[in-house]
């Protein structure tokens with residue numbers, strides 16, 4: 001029998017050894033691509049460079065780190081209520097991705113997104129539907145107004161949204177990744193309140209599971225409601241970037257175009273955009 005060196009031992013992930021934030025980032029985030037996407041979109045839309053960027057609901061702040069990496073003059077502000085999540089981001093993202101100078105251009109604020117208004121930003125992002133924690137119209141409206149007041153004149157607010165008949169189904173989708181399976185559960189949907197509970201679970205090759213790695217207690221907001229709240233807050237040129245479809249797979253193709261009418265897709269993701277007047 002040939003002895004295997006420790007270095008060659010396979011390190012299969014299990015529920016005990018895996019880190020839920022690592023798996024989350026691998027499953028649902030593409031921070032380098034997203035940082036580039038928003039930089040280009042901002043430039044194309046405003047003609048200016050996106051320098052001061054705020055990532056609301058930043059979680060582990062990986063997108064903020066990539067914004068800092070994009071350009072030596074870029075500044076990022078990440079805002080999140082949960083200090084342990086920010087701490088994880090500092091250890092695993094900030095300390096690994098950024099050098100000492102780059103770290104001076106990143107500020108992480110352990111605050112409620114409703115309470116942060118400075119410094120004034122060129123753009124603010126609220127991604128992965130995190131604003132859905134606001135279940136009352138007045139609360140989501142207050143958040144959007146606060147974002148408006150946090151922008152420089154001509155600044156841009158980007159908020160993603162999801163919908164389609166598929167998201168109303170109580171079901172679990174599974175996506176295989178290297179070393180684990182990502183599960184997205186749409187657990188409960190109530191048509192009266194439009195409240196929805198979703199959860200992320202992970203499953204490993206040895207059969208162990210990380211159940212309820214993340215649980216979301218949300219309201220599912222429609223694009224019409226979000227657009228109206230943008231307009232109520234004072235944003236101008238409020239519009240939707242609609243994702244195109246990959247005709248081979250039937251899935252989204254990552255190409256977002258400004259559209260005035262969407263398609264009646266089973267499931268869709270889009271981005272609502274509003275500009276603070278000059």
Ligand SMILES: C[S@@+](CC[C@H](N)C(=O)[O-])C[C@H]1O[C@@H](n2cnc3c(N)ncnc32)[C@H](O)[C@@H]1O
Pocket residue numbers: 028029056057058059060079080081082085111112113114127128130133
């Ligand atoms: C779904 S995660 C989003 C992580 C990351 N932004 C992304 O795109 O994947 C939602 C985050 O929002 C934070 N959060 C929820 N309510 C908040 C609030 N009112 N103010 C600041 N952060 C909040 C949570 O602590 C959590 O880290």
